[in-house]
Amino acid sequence: MFENTIKKIKSCLPKKREYQVHEPKFDLKALHDTKKCIQSSMVSSNGKYLDMFGCEINKITEAKKILLTNSGTSALFLSLKLIDVKDTEVLVPSMTFAATVNSILYNDGIPHFIDCSDSSPNIDLNILEDYLKNNTYTKINKLFNKKTNKMIKCLIIVHAYGEPVNMAKVKQISKNYNIEVIEDAAGALGSFYKNRHVGTTSRAAIISFNGNKIVTTGMGGAILLKNTSDYKKIKHIMSTSRIKHPWKVEHDSIGYNMRMANINAALGLSQLKNIKVILQKKRRLFLKYKNILKDDKYCHINTFSKESNPNHWVVNITLKDKFIQHQQRFFQELHSNNIYAREVWKPQHLSRHLQKYPRSNLQNTIKIWKSSISLPSSDYL
Numbered sequence: 235m236f237e238n239t240i241k242k243i244k245s246c247l248p249k250k251r252e253y254q255v256h257e258p259k260f261d262l263k264a265l266h267d268t269k270k271c272i273q274s275s276m277v278s279s280n281g282k283y284l285d286m287f288g289c290e291i292n293k294i295t296e297a298k299k300i301l302l303t304n305s306g307t308s309a310l311f312l313s314l315k316l317i318d319v320k321d322t323e324v325l326v327p328s329m330t331f332a333a334t335v336n337s338i339l340y341n342d343g344i345p346h347f348i349d350c351s352d353s354s355p356n357i358d359l360n361i362l363e364d365y366l367k368n369n370t371y372t373k374i375n376k377l378f379n380k381k382t383n384k385m386i387k388c389l390i391i392v393h394a395y396g397e398p399v400n401m402a403k404v405k406q407i408s409k410n411y412n413i414e415v416i417e418d419a420a421g422a423l424g425s426f427y428k429n430r431h432v433g434t435t436s437r438a439a440i441i442s443f444n445g446n447k448i449v450t451t452g453m454g455g456a457i458l459l460k461n462t463s464d465y466k467k468i469k470h471i472m473s474t475s476r477i478k479h480p481w482k483v484e485h486d487s488i489g490y491n492m493r494m495a496n497i498n499a500a501l502g503l504s505q506l507k508n509i510k511v512i513l514q515k516k517r518r519l520f521l522k523y524k525n526i527l528k529d530d531k532y533c534h535i536n537t538f539s540k541e542s543n544p545n546h547w548v549v550n551i552t553l554k555d556k557f558i559q560h561q562q563r564f565f566q567e568l569h570s571n572n573i574y575a576r577e578v579w580k581p582q583h584l585s586r587h588l589q590k591y592p593r594s595n596l597q598n599t600i601k602i603w604k605s606s607i608s609l610p611s612s613d614y615l
Contacts, residue, residue: 253572267501301465303457304454309441347591392417417438455494549609576607578607
């Protein structure tokens with residue numbers, strides 16, 4: 235059924251036995267840096283590669299403060315610690331990876347699911363605004379859910395698959411409803427909105443360097459912060475809450491060991507220094523897909539706003555409405571051609587353990603899930 239479309243997709247790809255959605259590629263410099271790190275014996279939570287890695291992140295994002303973590307999930311968990319969401323609701327898109335919602339639950343918060351756009355996996359800010367207007371009330375300058383009477387304290391913005399959200403509008407919603415914003419930019423390193431890197435306009439934001447990301451340290455993450463007090467607080471608790479002393483080993487509160495290791499930073503450093511080339515290759519592949527599929531019978535690629543400059547971490551195509559019912563067949567045909575395309579994230583509210591939590595109408599989220607296909611998007615393709 236999809237033979238011609240698959241031929242078009244394969245024409246964008248080099249001759250290769252099989253194609254995964256996203257695979258890392260390491261150059262000789264990465265091997266050299268990793269070897270040098272091992273030889274130095276500084277493989278844990280201190281060392282020069284951590285400093286250099288942090289400096290490179292700063293060059294790309296221009297964030298005021300940066301902390302390197304052992305995963306994007308840890309970064310989200312720690313960021314929510316700043317707000318103390320215990321027993322309060324956190325607005326979050328259902329169209330996101332599980333770690334986003336898990337981080338809320340780790341902090342004893344209550345996920346409150348919001349719908350995405352009908353043409354993008356990103357949260358629909360118009361829907362969010364209408365939903366807040368009709369389903370919340372304000373008391374003593376605090377926002378509450380009319381149905382549950384729980385306080386709504388925080389909004390997590392997910393820049394899904396590297397596509398930037400309109401942060402100017404997010405900022406206005408945050409101000410109007412007095413809610414904090416955390417940005418989940420896990421897959422959005424190198425994405426900009428109005429020439430500003432995502433994650434630099436809110437109190438805190440996170441980036442992931444997992445094995446499938448645009449830059450990988452094997453496992454790792456980063457927190458981007460705006461003020462010194464937040465930086466000091468998180469740095470302390472992510473370092474086991476140890477009191478600084480030349481020989482005593484004491485701790486003053488419950489802490490966590492969530493720091494990135496020097497050896498992980500060594501693995502990712504050369505990729506980070508090469509980020510401009512990586513982004514150019516990603517954009518080139520996106521344009522190849524877009525141009526060859528522009529008049530396709532079965533699918534299309536959505537365009538982005540003029541203010542957005544995404545990193546094209548993963549290229550998603552969308553089935554036209556009358557072919558959505560054949561999505562699984564399309565996957566089967568792609569896989570039989572060694573193109574190991576994947577579904578986008580299964581909406582979180584459909585998970586059995588999350589079905590009890592509050593939500594808006596999530597019809598767009600369901601449609602995006604059932605109509606989208608993630609294509610091979612590695613930068614070496």
